[in-house]
Amino acid sequence: MEDREEMMTKCKALSVERGALSVKEKIQNLKKLVTRYSLLVTVFILFTIHYSLFTAYAETTIRVLLVDKANPRLPDMNEKIERLGNAKGDVFLNGLKYSGIIEVWRGENDLYVVNEVPLEDYIKGVVVGEVSSNWDMEALKAQAVAARTFAIYHKIRGGLQTMPFHLTSSVLHQVYKGGSIPESIAKAVNDTRGEILIFEGKPILAFYHSTSGGMTECPSEVFGRRLPYLKPVETTSRLSPHNIWERRIPLTDIERAANIKGIKEITIDSHTVSNRVRDFKITTDSGEYYVPARNLRRNLGWATLPSTFITNISMNGEAFVFEGRGFGHGVGMCQWTALDMARAGMSYREILSRFYPGTIVELYNSVTDF
DSSP states (O other), X not given: OHHHHHHHHHHHHHHHHHHHHHHHHHXXXXXXXXXXXXXXXXXXXXXXXXXXXXXXXXXXXXXXXXXXXTBOOOOOTTXXXXXXXXXXXXXXXXXXXXXXXEEEEEOSSOEEEEEEEEXXXXXXXXXXXXXXXXXXXXXXXXXXXXXXXXXXXXXXXXXXSSSSOSEESSTTSOOOOOSOOOHHHHHHHHHTTTEEEEETTEEOXXXXXXXXXXXXXXHHHHHSXXXXXXXXXXXXXXXXXXXXXXXXXXXXXXXXHHTXXXXXXXXXXXXXXXXXXXXXXXXXXXXXXXXXXXXXXXXXXXTTSOOSXXXXXXXXXXXXXXXXXXXXXXXXXXXXXXXXXXXXXXXXHHHHHHHSXXXXXXXXXXXXXX
């Protein structure tokens, strides 16, 4: 009897011990399960965020009116246009291949071709069109961020309220070229993917130009508006082939551009804050006329008179000789100075902060911005 009771006691103890071990094992297994579940949740969250960002970028597109650089005609504001059709594929214009969604629109006097393309692909085409692929990487990155900001601003502010495009492919907005993309430019765009310049929580109007000639311009002198993040700054632009120039322009061309006959003399009447010409004084036998320098430059052609940074005007036979500095309107980032700064070891963020003071670089948010 005692042996039996002793045996029963041992069996109960063994059973309790085994039960205890079983509970410990369950707790350990539960801990392992929780750990694995937490890891799985973390991975899922990271994947979701990554996928959401990727999807946002992938779905963000820009609509570009492809124009002939020799005759960049845009539809008139009140021109009635209708879409004839669209297709996903390629189109060749001026020897360049543009890919994406191609739309053909018919206006009252012309046909228009609109290219809808993923934003980042568009930025690569803009950097190709605006600067050289041989430039230093930090200068290329600065150009990519400025171009992306410019595009985002126009997409948000301009929208598609009056015309079926956000930007043109010419210097009217920013040069956009199709075709193959050099590796250096692809890297610059990819490394800054989604980055834009923000001022007080909003994308800025990131003007830029080729060559400043020593000082950038106030936007109010060119575009009639002041912007707190665009102020005249000193530059070098010494690397640019357009830093100092001379142009001989036939008298007949100037008379046509100014719509004034019998021109005898052209002098500088007034300067802007950056020492560019604000107004020319044109003298004829019948009197004196005052012509805004930016208007004369536009009518002559951007390349004919590279900038309004005129240092001297003289007459030579049946032509006027203009001496000056720089190329472009002079507002915002000077591309050639950006290259000089990059070669001096400055980062693209430092370059951008120089030309757009008070701004910060952030990733655009497709939910809030679009």
